[in-house]
Amino acid sequence: MVTIKLIGIIIIIIGFLLKLDTIAVVIVAGITTGLVSGLDFFTILSTLGEAFVKTRYMTLFLLTLSVVGILERNGLKERASKCIGDMKSITTGKVLTMYMIIRTLAAAFSVRLGGHVQFIRPLIYPMAQGAGEKKNGALSDDKNETIKGVACAVENYGNFYGQNVFVASAGVLLVVGTLQELGIIVTPYSVSKAAIPVAIIGLIFSVIQNHMLEKKISKIGGESK
Template identity: 50%
Template structure:
């Protein structure tokens, strides 16, 4: 009968296969698992409520969604594009490399400026697109839709790189403290400073690889749009 308590996993798998609502699937799986574990309904609700309260920081991103809507409504996205539009020598690749550098430096200071909905979508993505249009004197219609998708993908990827490889550059970050606690439970003596020093070379290597990739992306854009610009000038 102990295996019956794993029925929640089966419910989640089936729910995802039939494309049911994610939250509904999880709640159903949790309630069914509690019932087959001889928990009364009030205890199940109390357990779910406690878990929600204990992990309430995870849901704080919901509060940022109205903020993103407001800043886009009042023109921050447009102003960011206009700002980049005034800088002639900036390229899409250079801007992405600069953002990754700022993300990693911010990670060292434990400053959280990141987030796809909060930062990348309303600011970094339009700024990178504006850099492309400004560099080659293009209108929105002259930019290939595939290249717009590539820029969206690269801005999201750079955010992921900065978050993943930069989050352990601060000795008080959650990831570093979790690893210290895990090693301690295994009777392995490791301190937070050692983990940060081990993470630093990885962050630098990531920055170099992304920089090279962005140079390649700039060259691709130059081959594709540079000819048309030179043709217009002639």
């Protein structure tokens, strides 16, 4: 009788194979699994509602994604590139370094700022690319891909190392919980305090990497394929 509780998986597989509505298939699978497990209908609905509330931030992400897509279609990337190209003495390395500082500070104060989809693709990468083209002319595909990779790396550095500076971040709580299970008693404050020099080292490393990127794209100049 335990095997019948896996009927929800079968429903999902069949629903996906028949290309039925995804949300409807998942809801039907969840309700069916709950019923065969002995739960009453209202308990099942309550569980589904709690799961939706806990994952509501995913819905916000999907809304953000669609908004960014509309803005890109209407020339957001081109506008960002043009704006940065109008600034004097701006370079690719400076653009990425400024974003690294902002991203690290935002993560340290638990401010939801940044993201590959929300910031890097539509704003930071076009700005860095525009700064490089202003100084060196049209860049090759290889150099553009390098700029794109470093821009994504800057996002990762700032988010990964900056968030642990915030005493109540998920990463800090995970470290505290893991160490406590191993018999090592630490406080979130001590973990955050130890994360500060690591964040500073990450920032210095990013500055060096951005400087090396600037030298690389300026070495030969603005050739294009």
